[in-house]
Amino acid sequence: GRRSLASAPEDKDPPKRIAVVGAGIGGTATAYFLRQEFGAAVKIDVFEPGTVGGRLATHNMGDYEYETGGAVIHPLNLHMKHFLERLGLSQRRDVPGKMAIFNGKELIFEESDWFIVNFLRLLWRYGFNFLRMQMWVESVLDKFMRIYQYQQFGYSFTSVEKLLHAMGGDDFLTLANQTLEEAMLGEGFSQSFLNDVVAPVTRVNYGQSVRINGFVGAVSLAGADPGLWAVDGGNKKVCSGLLYHSKAELIPARVTAISVKLRPSKAGITASLYEVNYVGDSGSAHSLYDIVIVATPLHQGKSDITFAGFSPPIPSQYPGRYHQTVTTLVHGLLNVSYLGTSEKPSTFSVSDVLTTDTKGSIINSLSSIDPVHIPPSYLRPPASESKVWKVFSPQPLSQEQLRDMFLSWDSTSETKWLAYPAYNPPHRRTPPFILHERLYYLNAVEWAASAMEMSAISARNLALLAHHRWNSQVGRIDQEDLHTRLRGEL
Numbered sequence: 001g002r003r004s005l006a007s008a009p010e011d012k013d014p015p016k017r018i019a020v021v022g023a024g025i026g027g028t029a030t031a032y033f034l035r036q037e038f039g040a041a042v043k044i045d046v047f048e049p050g051t052v053g054g055r056l057a058t059h060n061m062g063d064y065e066y067e068t069g070g071a072v073i074h075p076l077n078l079h080m081k082h083f084l085e086r087l088g089l090s091q092r093r094d095v096p097g098k099m100a101i102f103n104g105k106e107l108i109f110e111e112s113d114w115f116i117v118n119f120l121r122l123l124w125r126y127g128f129n130f131l132r133m134q135m136w137v138e139s140v141l142d143k144f145m146r147i148y149q150y151q152q153f154g155y156s157f158t159s160v161e162k163l164l165h166a167m168g169g170d171d172f173l174t175l176a177n178q179t180l181e182e183a184m185l186g187e188g189f190s191q192s193f194l195n196d197v198v199a200p201v202t203r204v205n206y207g208q209s210v211r212i213n214g215f216v217g218a219v220s221l222a223g224a225d226p227g228l229w230a231v232d233g234g235n236k237k238v239c240s241g242l243l244y245h246s247k248a249e250l251i252p253a254r255v256t257a258i259s260v261k262l263r264p265s266k267a268g269i270t271a272s273l274y275e276v277n278y279v280g281d282s283g284s285a286h287s288l289y290d291i292v293i294v295a296t297p298l299h300q301g302k303s304d305i306t307f308a309g310f311s312p313p314i315p316s317q318y319p320g321r322y323h324q325t326v327t328t329l330v331h332g333l334l335n336v337s338y339l340g341t342s343e344k345p346s347t348f349s350v351s352d353v354l355t356t357d358t359k360g361s362i363i364n365s366l367s368s369i370d371p372v373h374i375p376p377s378y379l380r381p382p383a384s385e386s387k388v389w390k391v392f393s394p395q396p397l398s399q400e401q402l403r404d405m406f407l408s409w410d411s412t413s414e415t416k417w418l419a420y421p422a423y424n425p426p427h428r429r430t431p432p433f434i435l436h437e438r439l440y441y442l443n444a445v446e447w448a449a450s451a452m453e454m455s456a457i458s459a460r461n462l463a464l465l466a467h468h469r470w471n472s473q474v475g476r477i478d479q480e481d482l483h484t485r486l487r488g489e490l
């Protein structure tokens with residue numbers, strides 16, 4: 001393939017052992033790409049105290065299973081698509097639905113079955129803002145897609161900033177360091193369009209306002225594109241599949257500390273190894289590794305790993321915090337009048353209710369959801385029947401709030417996530433990908449944007465970076481102007 005043509009002919013001995021901390025999509029994709037880069041001989045251990053999948057998780061309700069965490073994937077998320085192909089998984093059958101926007105009192109927009117009706121309504125209210133937004137998101141996505149070509153040619157980046165810059169130049173760095181609101185007002189979008197249309201999208205996807213950074217804002221708007229998909233059987237199947245495919249060993253334990261140990265090597269030169277300390281059901285233990293990849297956020301409430309013996313020191317927790325989103329699944333009957341509509345439940349066919357950023361609003365969104373596997377004759381039940389609704393809110397819902405929203409229910413389930421970063425641009429500095437010589441940090445990428453595909457891109461980047469740094473192949477690291485240099489290459 002095109003990678004091997006340019007790799008150095010005399011690679012040094014491959015590493016013997018590599019550790020990955022965390023078995024979400026980031027950690028399991030890292031194990032998969034590490035195996036691809038370093039070959040069959042290296043032993044890869046993946047540490048995970050919880051369920052494989054991390055923020056990709058499901059819950060059983062009635063006879064079916066439903067996504068409670070990461071749910072939708074973009075049609076242009078090429079790593080996720082590639083994983084499905086390699087693992088023999090398939091996309092879940094799509095059940096079309098309609099969207100509405102709720103301002104806390106009434107529905108200010110309700111999608112019609114007819115494209116032309118939606119188009120004319122939006123044109124009437126917001127002029128060409130809507131079409132221009134689609135063009136703006138597409139232009140960001142066009143540049144974003146360059147990363148796949150760079151990675152296919154084996155190029156890697158030492159920081160989130162350099163990765164963003166390689167995709168979209170200074171424009172992407174500016175975008176990431178200003179708010180979505182500033183970026184869109186600067187592009188000439190109207191404040192009412194931001195309030196009525198853009199904020200509901202950032203609220204459903206990231207639980208936050210239009211003051212998130214412009215880059216994650218564009219990702220969020222891409223998350224409202226048509227053609228979104230999910231994995232048949234549940235998104236977390238990708239994680240267990242990648243783990244199996246990578247022939248990594250899953251160690252069901254929590255990593256407590258990572259320290260650097262100096263060891264004399266064959267040539268008499270002192271080489272450093274990493275000691276990973278962990279606690280599992282059978283007590284605590286430690287092992288030595290040549291390379292370690294941390295694939296869990298190093299933030300308050302997310303993980304608590306001590307880094308010992310490093311100079312400069314590595315903090316257990318980086319500045320900034322993760323934002324809480326509570327997922328409540330309710331198997332019950334919606335109180336349609338809660339949405340201020342006089343429509344009959346039997347004809348109310350909205351599946352996704354987004355919300356504006358109104359003071360006192362307690363929910364971010366309310367969606368009718370389908371099981372992770374859709375049986376052949378499945379039809380989404382109307383609102384007049386008991387079915388599963390998913391509510392995203394910043395705080396847990398009280399019984400009283402649930403009683404306002406639902407006429408009755410058989411069961412509920414609540415998952416409190418520290419879901420994604422609380423985005424307050426301009427951030428001081430994105431955390432580093434490289435914590436130490438051969439110690440890497442995958443979730444730094446979430447400060448640009450948090451999504452399954454972002455973790456997969458970071459995984460590929462770190463596997464390449466770890467490989468090139470191990471073999472001192474500097475020609476594949478932080479190369480400038482790749483877009484021009486690779487033009488015409490397929």
Ligand SMILES: Cc1cc2nc3c(=O)[nH]c(=O)nc-3n(C[C@H](O)[C@H](O)[C@H](O)COP(=O)(O)OP(=O)(O)OC[C@H]3O[C@@H](n4cnc5c(N)ncnc54)[C@H](O)[C@@H]3O)c2cc1C
Pocket residue numbers: 021022023024025026027047048049050051052053054055056068069070071072073253254255256295296297302303304305325327417418419420443450451452453455
């Ligand atoms: C409610 C919600 C909805 C979302 N919706 C979408 C969506 O629709 N589309 C989308 O693309 N993205 C979505 N996301 C974001 C997406 O889920 C995440 O970006 C992605 O899953 C992150 O994967 P990760 O592997 O990097 O991290 P995680 O999934 O968090 O994995 C980290 C793993 O590390 C483990 N771990 C923690 N500490 C230790 C330790 N000390 N030792 C060992 N292991 C440890 C954890 O148990 C966890 O399993 C959503 C997130 C949430 C919460």
Ligand SMILES: CC(C)=CCC/C(C)=C/CC/C(C)=C/CSC[C@H](N)C(=O)O
Pocket residue numbers: 069070071072073074077141144204205206219220222223367450451453454
């Ligand atoms: C990374 C790129 C280019 C695109 C990803 C687009 C995408 C799928 C964004 C969504 C991210 C996200 C955090 C969604 C959360 S909620 C999703 C859904 N609306 C739901 O109801 O679960």
